[in-house]
Amino acid sequence: xxxxLPALRLDYRGQRCPLPIIGLAxxxxxxxxxxxxxxxxxxxxxxxxxxxxxxxxxHDYLGEPRPGTFxxxxx
Amino acid sequence: MLSQRPRPxxxxxAAVARPDERRIDAADPDRTRWADARETVWxxxxxxxxxxxxxxxxxxxxxxxxxxxxxxxxxxxxxAPLHPVARATLVAxxxxxxxxxxxxxxxxxxxxxxxxAAREQVASLIGARADxxxxxxxxxxxxxxxxxxxxxxxxRVGRDVVLSAVEHSCVLAAAGYATRDGGSVHExxxxxxxxxxxxxxxxxLAQPGVALASLQSANHEVGTLQPVDAAGAAxxxxxxxxxxxxxxxxxxxxxxARWDLLSASAHKWGGPPGxxxxxxxxxxxxxxxAPEDExxxxxxxxxxxxxxxxxxxxxxxxxxxxxxxxxxRLTALVExxxxxxxxxxxxxxxxxxxxxxxxxxxxxxxxxxxxxGEALLAExxxxxxxxxxxxxxxxxxxxxxxxxxxxxxxxxxxxxxxxGRDSTDADVDRLLAVLxxxxxxxxxxxxxxxx
Numbered sequence: 001x002x003x004x005l006p007a008l009r010l011d012y013r014g015q016r017c018p019l020p021i022i023g024l025a026x027x028x029x030x031x032x033x034x035x036x037x038x039x040x041x042x043x044x045x046x047x048x049x050x051x052x053x054x055x056x057x058x059h060d061y062l063g064e065p066r067p068g069t070f071x072x073x074x075x
Numbered sequence: 076m077l078s079q080r081p082r083p084x085x086x087x088x089a090a091v092a093r094p095d096e097r098r099i100d101a102a103d104p105d106r107t108r109w110a111d112a113r114e115t116v117w118x119x120x121x122x123x124x125x126x127x128x129x130x131x132x133x134x135x136x137x138x139x140x141x142x143x144x145x146x147x148x149x150x151x152x153x154x155a156p157l158h159p160v161a162r163a164t165l166v167a168x169x170x171x172x173x174x175x176x177x178x179x180x181x182x183x184x185x186x187x188x189x190x191x192a193a194r195e196q197v198a199s200l201i202g203a204r205a206d207x208x209x210x211x212x213x214x215x216x217x218x219x220x221x222x223x224x225x226x227x228x229x230x231r232v233g234r235d236v237v238l239s240a241v242e243h244s245c246v247l248a249a250a251g252y253a254t255r256d257g258g259s260v261h262e263x264x265x266x267x268x269x270x271x272x273x274x275x276x277x278x279x280l281a282q283p284g285v286a287l288a289s290l291q292s293a294n295h296e297v298g299t300l301q302p303v304d305a306a307g308a309a310x311x312x313x314x315x316x317x318x319x320x321x322x323x324x325x326x327x328x329x330x331x332a333r334w335d336l337l338s339a340s341a342h343k344w345g346g347p348p349g350x351x352x353x354x355x356x357x358x359x360x361x362x363x364x365a366p367e368d369e370x371x372x373x374x375x376x377x378x379x380x381x382x383x384x385x386x387x388x389x390x391x392x393x394x395x396x397x398x399x400x401x402x403x404r405l406t407a408l409v410e411x412x413x414x415x416x417x418x419x420x421x422x423x424x425x426x427x428x429x430x431x432x433x434x435x436x437x438x439x440x441x442x443x444x445x446x447x448g449e450a451l452l453a454e455x456x457x458x459x460x461x462x463x464x465x466x467x468x469x470x471x472x473x474x475x476x477x478x479x480x481x482x483x484x485x486x487x488x489x490x491x492x493x494x495g496r497d498s499t500d501a502d503v504d505r506l507l508a509v510l511x512x513x514x515x516x517x518x519x520x521x522x523x524x525x526x
Contacts, residue, residue, distance in 0.1 A: 017466075017475070018487040018521065022445050025526040045466075045475040045486045052485040056424055056444065 006038035006071065007031045013068070017045035021053050028059065031074050036062065039070045046070065146459030147505045151343075151495030152295060152323060152438045153463055158345030158496070161390035165347055168382035176379055177370060190381055193388035200391050201321070201330045201337060203354045209374045210350055210384050214322045214340025215245040217351035220364065220374065221318045221336040222246065225287045226253035228360035229316070233284030234258025237315070239271035239301065240481040241294050246320055247477075250289065258286065268428040269299035269482045276306055280313035289318040292331050293435035296465050296478040296491060297427035298323070298409075300434060307333025316359050323435055325352070326394040327402060335359045344394060345496070346387030349380055397496070402436040405494045409439045411503045412492055416441055419511045422526075426484045437495065440465070442479070443488035443514050445523035451490060454513035460506055465489040488514075 008031045012020035020041040031037050039050060050070045054061035062071035148156075157165070168189070174182035176190045191205065198205040211217045222236070236250040240262040250260045263276045271290065280288060290306045293299065303319050310317035316335035324331075326344030331337070336359065341350035353374060355361050361374070368376035394401075410431065417423045422444035428434050443451060448466020455462055465476030466489040475486035492506065518524050 016447075018445050018447060018523075021487065022521055022523045022526065025445065025523070048475065048480045048483060048486045052424065052442075052483060053444070055483075056422070056485070 004036055007035035009038040009040070011040045012046075013040050013042045015041070015043065017043050017049060019043075020046050021049050024050070024053065025057070028057075028074055033074050036071055036073050039072070040068060041070065042068050146461060147502050149460060149462045149492045149494065149498070149502060149506060151498070152298075152491065152493035154342045154348070155345040155495050156497070157347060157386075158390035158393060160393040161346050161386040164389040165382055165386035168385045172381045172385060176381060186381055189385055190379060193385045196388045196392050197352060198354070200395060201325065201339075201352070201354060202332070203337070204357060206372065207357055208352065208354045209372050210379065210387075211353050211371075211375045212349055212351060212380070214320075214338055214343070214351045216375075217338035217340070217353040218243070218245045218318070218320055219249045219252075220353050221338050221355070222249035222253050222287065222289060223364035224355070224361040224374070225316055225318065225336060225359070226258075227362040227364050229286040233286045235261060235282070235285045236287055236289065237261045237263065237276065237279045237285055238289040239263050239265060239276070239291065241265050241269055241271070241296075241299075241478045242289060242291055243295055243320055243322065244477075246289050246291070246318075253286070258284070261285075265299075265481050267482060267484075268433065269294050269297045269426075269478065270428065270433070271301055271306075273302050273305055273309070277309040277313075280309055280315050285313070285315050287316050287318060287336075289320065291320040291322075292324040292328070294427075294478060295323050296476060297440045297482070297484075298435040298438040299428045300324075303331045304333050307331070310335070323438075326391050327398055327435060327437060336361070341383070341387035341390070344387075344391055346390045347383040350383045350387040401496060405498065406431050406434075406436045408494050408498060408500065408503055409434070409436065409492075411500070412439045412441075412506070415503070415507055416510065419507055420514050424485045426479065426482065426489075438491060438493035440489065440491045442466075442485040443490070444485065445521055445526060446488035446514055446517045447521075448487055448489045450517050450520075451488060451513060454517060455490075455506075455509060458509040458513065460509055462506075463491045463493075465491060 010023055010027055012023050020043060024039055051061040054072050058075045060073040062073055064070050172186055172189055174186040176183060176187040194208050195205045198208045211220055234254055235258045236253060238246060238250055254260055261279045263271050263279060265271050288310050290301050290303050292301060292303050307317050318336040319331045319334040321331060321337055321339045322343055325339040335356045337354040339352040342348040363374060365376050367373060370377060370379060413425050420443060424442045426440040426442060448464035452462060452464045465479050466487050479486040479489060
């Protein structure tokens with residue numbers, strides 16, 4: 001989150017878990033390695049599942065700059 | 076068996092009559108009608124619900140066979156089938172132990188003696204004195220009384236409660252209730268294994284205004300042992316009473332060494348439902364949050380559930396001789412699940428402490444990526460495998476398990492597997508036989524195959 005803009009924004013607001021994580025897994029390949037991806041999700045599980053998924057899959061979780069907005073970097 | 080009427084010779088004349096039967100006598104011309112009405116009231120509500128249950132499922136044989144009526148039961152952390160010793164004691168006590176233990180005639184005195192012997196037995200197994208122990212109707216009621224009674228007695232000292240972020244919901248609820256008119260609940264963070272940060276816990280105790288602290292012996296969802304002895308020492312140094320929720324470990328591990336208040340639940344160790352354990356150390360200030368009652372030692376209002384208490388105590392005593400070997404045996408089953416599930420299913424996160432020495436022996440939790448936990452639970456149920464889940468993807472409760480969230484673990488696709496005295500390697504085999512197909516079907520349904 002150092003002023004770098006996301007290469008892709010995914011909006012999964014209104015979708016229940018695990019759909020936002022499935023969408024994330026399907027679309028992560030759309031950005032080049034090292035690029036930042038922004039995910040919007042309002043399901044309460046996303047707050048723990050996005051970082052947990054990044055950890056399991058080897059991507060960098062960058063944080064939640066605004067509530068319901070998650071940033072991660074593709075490895 | 077349950078539809079049989081009580082035998083008058085066991086219960087004694089007047090005790091047989093229920094309030095709705097008192098007006099019946101042989102001279103009453105409406106006797107037949109009364110009798111019919113009584114049969115409706117007395118038999119149907121009793122026999123019909125019982126008929127819904129799998130026969131023999133309550134006995135130890137019911138859970139043993141994967142093809143048996145109870146299928147493969149892997150949810151012993153929720154509740155255990157009745158231990159055979161508890162069952163035998165319960166049946167005997169229902170017949171012989173019905174008299175009012177507060178009465179001074181012989182029948183009452185014998186009931187009181189049996190109750191006191193059971194209390195003594197439980198007390199010795201948890202490292203307490205008999206007069207420190209009472210039996211609320213559930214582990215939840217015991218935890219509520221432990222927290223609310225201590226908070227009530229220590230209002231002048233403070234109103235705050237210190238506890239771990241992964242306590243059972245009944246403890247969190249009691250803490251919230253105890254602080255509803257002022258005071259705060261300090262939830263101390265846990266690490267990735269689910270273990271409370273002891274230095275943060277200790278630091279919170281030193282703040283002014285702390286009424287009490289609470290810490291579970293082991294976490295109910297992931298099995299992680301908490302540092303209750305060290306927390307007990309820190310509480311003693313700070314002059315703050317510690318409540319230990321021992322529901323997951325009593326009957327499985329040594330009782331915690333240091334506590335001021337302890338709560339547990341008999342149905343989790345194979346006792347009957349309806350029996351909680353509340354122990355309050357002598358000298359710990361505690362005021363009943365309910366109106367004072369002459370029964371229950373002034374702590375638990377109401378008539379003692381004597382037969383169930385006797386059965387619960389007998390089961391706990393029986394487990395004392397087998398629990399060390401059982402812990403070794405169940406740890407091996409858990410280790411198989413931890414090692415073999417990731418070999419059969421991709422995208423699995425094992426949750427909790429990887430070190431067996433840091434876990435309760437009987438339970439293991441894992442999460443499967445891209446799968447709703449309740450849907451996985453239902454798939455396994457269709458295959459005859461009973462487990463529980465900390466996920467809430469499809470349930471009306473929108474929030475995922477506070478335990479998994481606090482640990483930073485994956486909260487969807489979560490399954491908790493827990494073992495008990497009837498569990499064998501065949502149960503693990505059955506789980507491993509059905510789990511990969513269930514996960515694959517659900518991933519297909521979610522369009523998540525190959526991710």
